[in-house]
Structures are given as structure tokens and as C-alpha cells.
Amino acid sequence: MNCAEFEARLHPYVDGELDVGEMLAANTHLAQCATCQSRVERERQFRQLLARQPRESAPPEFRALIRARIRQSARLAALRRWLIAPAAVAAAAVLLIFLVPGSGRAPLVTDLVNKHITYAQIEQPAEFASPDPHAVEAWLRQRAGLRVTVSDYSMSGIRLVGARIAESNERKAAYVLYEKGHTLMSVFTVPASGRIADLEGKRVSYGGHEYMTLERKGYRTVSWTDGPTVFGLVSMLDYDALLECADKLRADRAAQLGA
């Protein structure tokens, strides 16, 4: 890849939208081109500027108005359904569709391992680099609207590197990266409803909670579900370390949601 070819891909590169092959070619070019490196840096600064903008929220009275209108509209629709019987049957069918979980997707944990491997090959796996858990949480919230708990594992010698927005099952997911020496650990937070039984692997109990463990392509994974969220840790670290991290993340999250 030369400078012109890289420049044509600058935006998708910074947006994390290149496929793995192009990403690797782009990184090879970047490694030897200071001009394109500074292009990337400027583009990142610009995105950060936009990401720092204050977000306006809907005023509470407007929110209440919308909720009232929704309820009013649903009551009228329900009344119409009662008056027209065949429509009521259709409504029941709609409810059934909601209850059937999505099928035909790649198994979630395997998908997370693939992402861990892909990101590890990128020169800067973290779109947003910071050792501060609060800064990383704020960035994920602003950038993708994800409320993610980022634990501090520095006491165990595991350093926070940063985060990026990943996509899993066509939803935005948070990818938080740590490192212990040269060993990386990814922590994925995926908004996906599911039961722990739907996750792959062997069920283990740790600290009074259930987790799934699975080894794929030489990486160990620990995953679990909590309400409408799936958590997955991927690393070459041993299971003891991963379960300890999982346990702390669960506790930190509970404390945060309870606060």
C-alpha cells in the first residue's frame, strides 16, 4: 500500500471499518510512513474533539409526554384488536416471534476469540488509549452509548491499555484491553440477551457465581451473563487469573449499578 492508497482508506482505517487484510496492509504502510502516521493522528484528534461534545438529553417533561402518548396509542390499538378478532390472533403471533431468540449466528465466545486475535495484530488495538478506568468508561459511553464497567486490575499487575468499539452479533460491543507484561487480555461487554446455558464451554463455579470456560485457538476464555449483557474475557493468562478478574468485574459492576 502506498500513501495515495492509504489516504483513500484513512477514514475507514480510523473508524475501524477496514477488513483484516486491509488493516494489516495499512499498518505495514504506517510503520514506515511518518506522513501517514500524522494523518492518522490528526484524524484521531478530530474524532476525539467530536466525541468530547456535550450530549443533549431529552427534557424530563418531554420524556413523560412521549411515554403518555405511547400508552395512549397502545391502548387504542389494543381496543381495535379486540373489536377485530383476526387482528388479535396476529398480535399473539407477534408476541411469539419476540420470544424466539435469534438463530444461525456464529457462537458468541468463538467470535470474541477471533476478535481478540484480530485486534492483537493491529498496531494500536485500543482506539482510545488510557490507563484510567473512569476515562475509558466515559469514552465508551460517549462514543457508543455503552454503559460499561471497567475494572482496575493494577493490583494484580494487569495494566489497562484502553478500549475500542467492537461489533458482535451486529450490535455494538465494548472491547477493553489490558496487558500483563506482553500478554494481552480482552474484556468484551456485549449487549445481548441470553442465558448462560447459551454460551459455549464448560460450566464452573467461582466465588459463588457460574461461569463458562472454553479454550479456542490456544486462548482461554471465561464468559458469563448478567441481565441483558454477556461478558467475555479472552487471554493466554491462566484460568485462575481470568476467573479472579471476572469476579472483580462482576463485583465492580454490581457496586456501580447499585450506586
Added chain:
Amino acid sequence: MPGWATGEDKVQEFERVALVHLDSLYRSALRLTQNRAEAEDLVQDACLRALRSFHRFDPGTNCRAWLLTILRNAFLNLKRRGSHEVFWESTTSESADQSMTDMGVAIGHPEEEFFQTVLHGDVDRALKALPLAFREAVMLADLEGLSYKEISQVLGCPIGTVMSRLSRGRGLLRGTLSRLAREHGYLKESE
């Protein structure tokens, strides 16, 4: 009366899955209409449309992108009905490309330390100055954090078009911000 007879289940599901994105809809509506009263009407309209077609929403996909698509369609309908100026064709045509090169004087300038000093109000002003086609692409990508695929669904255009609008839109935005920074004296005229 049982819950489903009053539509209570549906409403609860809708509130849980869709209404959590109300802030996002509200912000986007403000940026599209640039007018608070119009934005509130638009969000209300979009929410009721979404409720009516909620059975068509695929729970495996991004609900925010789905809602933003509905919001945008409602916005376009509103504009058509109101016989507002035909902004759509003009902003996506070659004349917009031309105006981009005219306005985007600062594109490619190496000195962009002004990013650190840009005022929040400036970004707002610069976004408002963007032609709608570019504004909505930048808004969806950089303020709402949607992926290219999701943006292409919201805008109903190919991913290639999303990429070119983003690239041009961001270029224009930088140009305007750089000009504002110059006006505020953050950047010297010669830079």
C-alpha cells in the same frame, strides 16, 4: 383486563428496547430540524410510528439504527409536506462538491492544535453549517457512533456513499472549525 389486552406488554417491551434511545432520537432530531419545537414533534411522530411497526423490528439488530431510520423518514415526510426548500437534491449534487472545495479551504492544513481550543459552541455552529447530506452522515458516525453498515441502513444508501459523505463532511467540518478558530484568534492568518 389482562396485560396484553391493554397492550401493556407491548408497551413495556417497547419502553425497554426502544425508548431507552430517546436521548439519541432527541439529539438527532435537533440536529436535523435545528428547531426545538419541530424536533419534539418529529420525535413524537417517530416514536408512535416505531410503536406501530415494532413487530417488524428484528430484536437481533441495532434498535437505535432502526429508530433513527424511522426518525429520518418522518423528517423527510415532514419536509415534503411542508413544501420547504428542496434541500435534498441540491446538497448531494455536484454543486455541493463544488461548494465543499470552496468552503474547505483549510482541508489538509498541518496545524490543527486548535482542536484543543475549539469551543463547544463552535462545533455546533460548524455542524449546522454543513449541508444536510453530510451533516447526517457525520452525526450518525461521530456523535451517535453507528457503524458504516448501520449508517447505510439509516440513510438508505450504499456503504460507498456513506464513506464519501463522511470523508467530505468531516473535511468541511474541519474547514469551518479552522475558520472559526482563526476568527477567535487561536490560529494566525498565515497558518
